[in-house]
Amino acid sequence: MNQSKVAAVVVTYNRKDQLLTSLDALLAQERTLDAIILVDNCSKDGTREMLQDMGIIDETISLESKEKVVSQKQVMAKKPSKDVIAVTFIGLSVNSGGAGGFYEGVKFGYEAGFDWLWLMDDDGSADPRALGQLLRYTSKANFLNSLVLDIKDPSKLSFELNYPDGHGVFSNKKEVIDNSVDGIILGQANPFNGTLVSKILIEQIGYPKKEMFIWGDEVDYQYRAAKSGLGIATVVSAIHYHPKAATKILNLPFRGLFIAWSGIPIKDYCNVRNTAYIHKKHFPKSVLTTFMKYLIYFVPRLDFSSLKLCYQATMDGLNERWGREKNYMK
Structure with missing residues (x-):
């Protein structure tokens, strides 16, 4: 079994119901996470109160006169083994966008010494086998993406995925599986949707660019990873469910x-x-x-x-x- 220490990094903003589904999926992973790093971009929809009710953060947490608060609780995994997962809550006093949220989460996880960080938004949900499947391929690449499927129709992709030769795009799960080689699609990813990145990669390319606020920070990070030469791949057996891309x-x-x-x-x-x-x-x-x-x-x-x-x-x-x-x- 892969003995690497892995933390999930989840960035959330005003989507408490979807966040709850995402957290439930992380707590139910067959390969138990070592930690969850949850970055809240100053949500106004009762996210913090929900997390307090779940026992993930203390009721005493306040952001008054602070740029951010950081707290840690031990949470029981949803498995018979009764594994305990350290959940770190980083509450920001202003909305820093997805880019700022991932910057905070990746920085915290890297400085805490985790071998791998598993990056995702709050509206995605990982299959229970996803982390274990990703860890089978850590010798192949340092930027490993789950296969991101439409949460309403898992036979289709949530986002397009390019053919490795650049000629065309995959649109459904079967096409990806049929064209995979040894279980992966090399050079392709849908970043920050169940994306596993190594400490080695972060050492070389740094953190996500927080100044970008929203849209494109994940693309920039993928291009930086590609330039590093440390490898990018999508693992077709690691499934991540996400709403269909809604870009007009x-x-x-x-x-x-x-x-x-x-x-x-x-x-x-x-x-x-x-x-x-x-x-x-x-x-x-x-x-x-x-x-x-x-x-x-x-x-x-x-x-x-x-x-x-x-x-x-x-x-x-x-x-x-x-x-x-x-x-x-x-």
């Missing part, structure tokens, strides 16, 4: 070209800014092409306010000006 896609009048656009200013700003930053760092030749897609879409529609947002976001990403997402918060 707008098609351009050119075959195969599209933009992702939600119509929610803060999300679109962060998406465009972070994409510009990612392309600058990892694919510099594509920066102009990316902005041109927004130009092609919005100019014929005379939607200059959206185009202005795209321009400002692109320039902020290229010049690494962070924190301006606050201008788009309601």
Whole structure:
């Protein structure tokens, strides 16, 4: 049995019911976790009260006059073995976005000395065998992803997964399994959805980039992992359930070209800014092409306010000006 010390890192914000499902799945893993690191991005929906009722955090915890609070409780795993799991709660006084939450969780787990950190959002749920299956492949890669399936239709993927040769995408579970080699798809992942990363990898590439706030921080982290040469793979027998990706896609009048656009200013700003930053760092030749897609879409529609947002976001990403997402918060 793999004797590595493993901690799950879960980031949550205002989704207490889904968080409860996620935590139940972690406590029910056949290969018991050594710890769970739960980062709460200042939820306002009663998340903390729910965790208090579960006995995961103390009733005395308060965030008044503090940037964050950290507490630890021993929680019983949901198994006949009665294993005990250390659950660390990190409560932040402001919403730092998914990027800030994963930064806090990965930093804490790395400094605590865990060999592997298992990263996920609050709306995902791991199959009971998932962790054990991932640990079977730790000699193959230092960035191991679960196979992320649609929670409502597990025969389909929640997010697209590229063919290793880059020609096409997988859309369902059978395609992935049929095309796997020795149980894995090399070079491909849906990051921060049941993603196991090693201490060795973190030593080399650092923590997730907290300044990105939302959208793209996981993509940036995957590209950094790819550049490290320490290996990326999806383990097809390690299942992680997640709601189907809901990103709105707008098609351009050119075959195969599209933009992702939600119509929610803060999300679109962060998406465009972070994409510009990612392309600058990892694919510099594509920066102009990316902005041109927004130009092609919005100019014929005379939607200059959206185009202005795209321009400002692109320039902020290229010049690494962070924190301006606050201008788009309601």
